[in-house]
Amino acid sequence: MPGLSAAQRQQFEEEGFLVVEDVLDPARDFAPVMDEYRAILDGIADTLYAEGAISSRYEHLPFTERITEICAQSKREFSQFFDFSLPQRGVKFDTPMYTGPAMFRLLANPRLLDVVESVIGPEIYSCPVQHTRMKLPKRAVSNPANGLIAKIPWHQDNGVLMPEADESSILTVWMPFNAATIANGCLQVVPRSHRVGLVDHCPVGGTVAIPDKLVEEERALPLPMQPGSILLMTQRTVHSSLDNVTPDQVRISFDLRFQPIGQPTGRPAFAQAGFVARSAAHPESVISDPAVWSRNWLAVRDQLPADDDPAYNRWRADAAVCA
Ligand SMILES: O=C(O)CCC(=O)C(=O)O
Numbered sequence: 370m371p372g373l374s375a376a377q378r379q380q381f382e383e384e385g386f387l388v389v390e391d392v393l394d395p396a397r398d399f400a401p402v403m404d405e406y407r408a409i410l411d412g413i414a415d416t417l418y419a420e421g422a423i424s425s426r427y428e429h430l431p432f433t434e435r436i437t438e439i440c441a442q443s444k445r446e447f448s449q450f451f452d453f454s455l456p457q458r459g460v461k462f463d464t465p466m467y468t469g470p471a472m473f474r475l476l477a478n479p480r481l482l483d484v485v486e487s488v489i490g491p492e493i494y495s496c497p498v499q500h501t502r503m504k505l506p507k508r509a510v511s512n513p514a515n516g517l518i519a520k521i522p523w524h525q526d527n528g529v530l531m532p533e534a535d536e537s538s539i540l541t542v543w544m545p546f547n548a549a550t551i552a553n554g555c556l557q558v559v560p561r562s563h564r565v566g567l568v569d570h571c572p573v574g575g576t577v578a579i580p581d582k583l584v585e586e587e588r589a590l591p592l593p594m595q596p597g598s599i600l601l602m603t604q605r606t607v608h609s610s611l612d613n614v615t616p617d618q619v620r621i622s623f624d625l626r627f628q629p630i631g632q633p634t635g636r637p638a639f640a641q642a643g644f645v646a647r648s649a650a651h652p653e654s655v656i657s658d659p660a661v662w663s664r665n666w667l668a669v670r671d672q673l674p675a676d677d678d679p680a681y682n683r684w685r686a687d688a689a690v691c692a
């Protein structure tokens with residue numbers, strides 16, 4: 370069990386973030402997800418081509434160039450087809466989502482869980498607050514408020530959760546699928562910002578953000594990263610991501626969250642999609658079948674349309690701090 374060294378653990382605790390290199394092997398650990406993504410994009414291209422929304426299926430282009438071209442030409446975006454989570458509004462029985470077995474295997478990757486175990490201990494729950502983000506070049510972004518395809522404003526992950534998780538120890542694990550650079554929109558953090566507790570957030574666009582006046586932006590540290598590396602953040606580390614100003618790169622990333630078993634996840638609406646990823650005390654409770662995980666997500670999707678949209682955070686636009 371390699372996990373983190375004592376020095377790395379200490380650095381994480383002091384700074385509130387840590388980049389750990391070479392945890393994953395992109396060829397072995399990411400390629401199966403890309404195979405599933407290619408098949409999804411084939412389906413999207415077929416549909417759009419049949420509708421006359423694109424002039425070619427672009428099947429000979431590499432994935433990232435192909436999706437950029439398809440989004441730019443159709444003036445639509447397809448992030449939800451690749452995300453292993455659901456939108457916070459208007460979920461329907463057929464809202465697209467991705468729960469392929471390759472993604473489950475990545476969530477349960479032993480080398481990843483070894484690092485997670487170093488931080489939160491051996492009872493590990495996969496929190497259903499998780500996303501694939503395909504940050505498109507700005508020119509191809511049809512909806513800048515969609516955090517799956519555009520830059521993300523300053524926030525703490527605690528701020529995008531319900532208060533039930535305020536005392537939980539939710540560890541964010543962010544990983545680039547391809548190189549994340551300053552130009553294509555890597556993450557940036559404010560070192561040591563996790564020490565001050567939960568900061569006020571305000572609703573903006575489809576998400577929430579910390580007002581500029583409460584962010585020490587001059588202390589921001591951009592974090593270019595190579596695939597295989599992972600970024601660990603506490604749930605109170607202040608972070609954001611940059612715009613993708615490249616003409617044709619797509620910054621693809623996964624953000625996962627893990628927490629000790631038994632703590633609230635902060636997103637009760639998705640509770641059924643969480644699972645025990647590792648347990649020394651109760652190994653029999655570990656979910657290891659990708660089909661079970663997929664079924665649980667689809668069950669969440671089946672339940673949501675029946676009710677009004679649930680609350681996903683606590684912030685109100687009419688709060689004084691948001692004026
Ligand atoms: O990937 C991004 O641009 C932002 C990700 C983020 O805020 C997170 O993973 O918590």
Ligand SMILES: [Fe+2]
Nearest residue numbers: 524525526608
């Ligand atoms: Fe975040």
